[in-house]
Amino acid sequence: MINNGGGLFGADQQPDMLTDANLEAIEFVLECVGKGYVDPASPTYTSDNAQSQWRAQKYGMGFDTAGLANNVGGDIAKQLAVGSPLTSPAGKQGMLYFPNNIMMYTNTPSQPATEAFVTYYYKNMAPLWTENTGIGLPPLKSITETEGFRKDANAVKAITEYQPIARTWAAPGSDALFLGVTTVDGTPAMDTFTQSVLGGKTTARDALTKLQDAVAKAIEAQG
Structure with a gap:
């Protein structure tokens, strides 16, 4: 969608x-x-099931995350x-896209020290992508410009073609996440919806x- x-x-x-x-889209x-x-x-598949189908070369095309090749591994990943x-x-x-946030809190003895540590932590995560041992996309643009990262054609394509058009679950109304998003991110309502569509026994409407x-009721329950 x-x-x-x-x-x-x-x-x-x-x-x-x-x-x-x-x-x-659903039609x-x-x-x-x-x-x-x-x-x-597919309506009953877990991520492990789907990755097994990739390894068995049963899939020809599919939607997944930027870390699919790393998750599948072996010769098939190539x-x-x-x-x-x-x-x-x-x-x-x-x-x-799914932003994987690292949170900092204001009730800390030293916020500047906390920010300095997080900056250090981000910069030292580089080997996860320069040595192709991480999954997903890096947190810093500088990492994407390294020779090690640029060797991974799939990761480069995700950065150059998908990241500029990517939206969060809050789309299309917003890019900022909010509490109501929790009603669709891996919830029974979304699972039921997806299974019904993949099962083919429904209409888009x-x-x-x-x-x-279901989402409206869940948001109402959140108060």
């Missing part, structure tokens, strides 16, 4: 899922399911290539309506 220019939340941080962009996925392009077992972002019929591009209702 985000790739298609849509998403889950409006500018008011409330669920806004029954949009033309979202309906079009596309349902079409892929109906034509047999999607693994019939065969995995990141494609360029898809473009929607309306000419839109996008992708979901019905699936999105149920998801929006």
Whole structure:
């Protein structure tokens, strides 16, 4: 949905899922399911299941994170290539990303010392990417400019083509995360929605309506 220019939340941080962009995206996925392009077992797959299918060369194309090759490992990892972002019929591009934050707190004996330590920590994380031992993307632009990092063509493509168009779960209304996002990030509501679409026994409107209702109730319960 985000790739298609849509998403889950409006500018008011409330669920806004029954949009033309979202309906079009889910109808596309349902079409892929109906034509047999999607693994019939995918509604019940875990990440381990999916990675096993990559290792067994049962998958030809799929959506995953920038760390897929590292997670799959072995000789198969060398065969995995990141494609360029898809473009929607309306000419839109996008992708979901997950910011992995390291938090600092104000109730510390020395905030300058805390900030200095975090800066030191970030800079010394470089070997995770310069030596290709990390998963995901680095926290500093300087790391992406090193020779070691540039050797990983998939990581470079993720940085140059996907990062500029990436959005959080708060899209399309906002890029800033907020409490309501917790209602869709790995929740039963989102799992049920995804399983219903991958199972192919629903319509885009019905699936999105149920998801929006479930998320709205969860946000209301948060107070």
